[in-house]
Amino acid sequence: MPDEPNFGDEGNKGAENAGKMSRRNFLKDAGLAAGAPAVLGGAMAISAPPDAEAAQPYNARAVPVASEAVCASGMATVTLTVNGDKYTQAVEPHWTLRQLLRDRLGFTSPKDWCGGMGACGSCTVIMNGRPVLSCMTLACECGGAVVETAEGIAKAGHPLIQAYIDHNAFQCGYCTPGFVVSAKALLDRNADPTEEDVRDALGGNLCRCATYQQHPPAVLQAAKALPEFQKRSGGEPKPSKGARA
Ligand code: FES
Ligand code: FES
Numbered sequence: 001m002p003d004e005p006n007f008g009d010e011g012n013k014g015a016e017n018a019g020k021m022s023r024r025n026f027l028k029d030a031g032l033a034a035g036a037p038a039v040l041g042g043a044m045a046i047s048a049p050p051d052a053e054a055a056q057p058y059n060a061r062a063v064p065v066a067s068e069a070v071c072a073s074g075m076a077t078v079t080l081t082v083n084g085d086k087y088t089q090a091v092e093p094h095w096t097l098r099q100l101l102r103d104r105l106g107f108t109s110p111k112d113w114c115g116g117m118g119a120c121g122s123c124t125v126i127m128n129g130r131p132v133l134s135c136m137t138l139a140c141e142c143g144g145a146v147v148e149t150a151e152g153i154a155k156a157g158h159p160l161i162q163a164y165i166d167h168n169a170f171q172c173g174y175c176t177p178g179f180v181v182s183a184k185a186l187l188d189r190n191a192d193p194t195e196e197d198v199r200d201a202l203g204g205n206l207c208r209c210a211t212y213q214q215h216p217p218a219v220l221q222a223a224k225a226l227p228e229f230q231k232r233s234g235g236e237p238k239p240s241k242g243a244r245a
Contacts, residue, residue: 071140078143082107083152091139098123098134100142101149109150109177110134113207121205124178124185125149131185131204150177153184156233159225160184166221169214175207183219191226193219 070076071093079088082105089104096116101107113122116135123135126148154161160183163169170176179202186193186201193201198216 070143071138076140076143078140080142080145080147082147083149083155089139093138093140095139096135097125097127097132097137097139097142097147100139101125101134101147107149107151109181111174111177113174113178119206120175120178121182122174122178122207124181124205126181126185126188129185129188131182131201133204148181148184150180153180157229158184159222159229160187160219163218163222163225167214167218169211169218171207171209171211175205175209179205179215183215183222186219187223187226191223193223195220 070078073093075090075092077088077090078100079086081087082101087105089100091100091104098110098112098116101110110125111122112135114120114135116123118133118136121133123133124131125134126132127134127137127142127145129146160180164176164180169179171179182202182205183198186198190197195216198219202215202219
């Protein structure tokens with residue numbers, strides 16, 4: 001199939017040739033499609049000005065606006081905070097945040113269910129207070145970012161973990177972390193969500209399996225446990241309904 005773009009594997013270095021689309025260019029193009037669904041089921045890759053971003057449904061995944069100066073200069077060094085700890089790492093311009101987290105920093109919860117096409121949500125992490133698709137986010141754009149993964153959520157003892165156990169809300173090991181991260185992002189923004197809010201927030205996490213219906217009650221249970229959790233962990237009170245993180 002000569003016209004089919006070749007995204008290559010995640011470490012592709014030689015795809016930017018002979019009419020083939022590189023992962024880096026693919027990500028850039030996806031980012032330029034501001035406000036347009038890049039993929040299935042409502043998960044979107046968005047590179048949009050703040051006003052446009054605020055108008056997006058919360059399950060939209062924001063891809064940060066490119067920092068060309070850093071990303072265009074070959075190998076770049078980025079410092080970012082992941083689950084409360086600071087990391088400095090040299091990254092290639094085509095690396096995704098998912099690659100950086102998994103392959104360099106050892107955070108294995110961001111998965112790659114759809115081949116890094118922005119279609120499944122299994123790679124979701126929270127970056128600067130928003131859920132993002134780490135497979136659609138260039139690592140070189142993440143300098144200064146504050147990132148939270150499912151590891152951090154579990155380590156903090158967030159009530160989502162027990163709620164997911166209580167409601168048997170698990171998908172497989174590939175899908176569950178992305179759901180939990182999306183749910184956490186929702187609760188950070190809205191500590192008193194409705195079932196519809198939960199369904200909306202999880203709308204970009206897709207799989208073919210059967211526990212979808214268990215997620216809303218699990219997230220609603222976790223919301224009820226939030227005040228106690230925040231008291232225990234000394235966390236700041238979270239924004240109430242409707243506020244954006
Ligand atoms: S959306 Fe990122 S791996 Fe599927
Ligand atoms: S593929 Fe993971 S739960 Fe469906």
